[in-house]
Amino acid sequence: MVKNSLRMLLAGLGIGPRIVLIFALVFSSMGGLGLVLMRNSLLPAFERMERDVALQSAWRVVSGFEQHMSSLADMNRDWALWDELYFHLQRADPVFERSNFGPEAMQSVKYHAVLLLDLSNQVAGFGSRAFSGGMQAQVQDLAVPLLERLTVSPVQPQRTECGLARVARVLSAVCWTGILQSNGQGPMVGTVVMARELDADSLKDIARFAGATFTLEQLGANHTPVSAQGAWTLPALTYLSNTQLPAQFSANAIAMQYLLHDLNEKPLAQVRIHMGRELMTHGRNVIQDVLFQLATVAFATGLVLLLTVHWWLVHPVSRLRRALAKISHTKRWDKPLVVDRPDEIGALTQGINSLLSVLRKQVDALEETSSTDALTGISNRRRFDLRLDDELARLGRRTGALSLLLLDIDHFKRYNDRYGHPQGDAVLRQFGALLGSSCRRQDLPARVGGEEFALILPDTDEAGAKAMADKIMESLATLALEHDASPTASVVTVSMGVATWSVLQAGGDETFYAQADKALYAAKHLGRNRVCAYGSPYVPSL
Ligand SMILES: Nc1nc2c(ncn2[C@@H]2O[C@H](COP(=O)(O)OP(=O)(O)OP(=O)(O)O)[C@@H](O)[C@H]2O)c(=O)[nH]1
Structure with a gap:
């Protein structure tokens, strides 16, 4: 059935058009296959690369938050292993308190609030300076979230812990450490707690470090955002992995949206990371360029092949066909066909010449006999x-x-x-x-x-x-x-x-x-x- 249809289709076509048809079929199939392969393998590869880059950016945003916390943790740890503080917790020293927690002392420090708790978690000291918005932290702003945390996870000697918290409605990093002697020896006499605001400069530093723009939006105490796709409780880098990176891809941008939890694992803020799709656009352009170049090369190759096949095969065969048609029309076979090639067509022409010479001799003989x-x-x-x-x-x-x-x-x-x-x-x-x-x-x-x-x-x-x-x-x-x-x-x-x-x-x-x-x-x-x-x-x- 297929064979018959093919035969009917090719019936009226000479060698030249058949070769053109075969070339067109082969090249268009190759082109189509190339297009499908590129779409199915290259584009997804670019998308994977883009997803990896997005993950790295998200990872760096988280890492930026952690670095912010880490510098606070260093200060907090230094305080926790400070002998004078150790003795102050044992016997309160007003001079020490004034020179370290007093309003003047607080003007030059790199944190916004410091709180001392004794072993029974009673406040043993407090100092604060104004946040960038002018607000001032109060004791309970730090004590309330921390004490809630300590009920489930008491302070461990030698161990500094950190988390995010809303301190006087200001988003801040909070770190706390058990107070020991400077040589790390106990017994533990209390806890030192510090808070530092996540101010605009810190966020800019994080964005610069992450190479991605992001927005941080505080949530109300009971707010549960509908669009949240993932959640971080810092420090929580291990939460991120390829499979756990929910991202929305639109034509021009990738949007990632995560919840930040506070130190008691309550929703605190929402981070939105925005990235352009330059990689994908670049990938598409590369694919288009490659396809265009492939198509040009295929077209040029096809043209060269067609011309070569035409001059080497179709043209001599057509010339032979015309010469034979002329012989059968004029009935003049006295002149042999020209043989100017050492290949199969040359051999074929030579064969025809031999047949013509046999025919000529026989016709001459017949002519002679009949005359x-x-x-x-x-x-x-x-x-x-x-x-x-x-x-x-x-x-x-x-x-x-x-x-x-x-x-x-x-x-x-x-x-x-x-x-x-x-x-x-x-x-x-x-x-x-x-x-x-x-x-x-x-x-x-x-x-x-x-x-x-x-x-x-x-x-x-x-x-x-x-x-x-x-x-x-x-x-x-x-x-x-x-x-x-x-x-x-x-x-x-x-x-x-x-x-x-x-x-x-x-x-x-x-x-x-x-x-x-x-x-x-x-x-x-x-x-x-x-x-x-x-x-x-x-x-x-x-
Ligand atoms: N041997 C032989 N005889 C032939 C041949 N063809 C014709 N003839 C004879 O030639 C003779 C011709 O005779 P006619 O046409 O009467 O003429 P003629 O006898 O030559 O007389 P005139 O032509 O008038 O001088 C006939 O007897 C034919 O049989 C042939 O191939 N061989």
């Missing part, structure tokens, strides 16, 4: 008729006249009767040979009937034809073939009639032949062994 009289070996009636037509057609174009000589052996019936038919054949053969040897190359001797011969004499006037007739008669006389049954001579003789035309006349070859025949009849009538020319007074007109 030759079997008994005498000279031309037969067929070739005589053709040649007479040709000569008459040429008559108007040449200056010389055309003469026709008809020859008939005298009393040949009697000869046969007297000497037998085979001997009669021998006479005919001898006479044919005599005719052949007597005439010029351009003359045509032929046997046109039983004992009737003819001689076409181009460029020969009547006098020339008569001279030729006389020469033949003399040659025959020289042969002196005995014919004692003849009533007119003792040897074989011949009568001849001549017709000569200088221009083509009405009736053409039939009239011309009839005139020569009329002259021959006259020669017979006048006693045989002579030549008569049509137009002579003793030859009757047609």
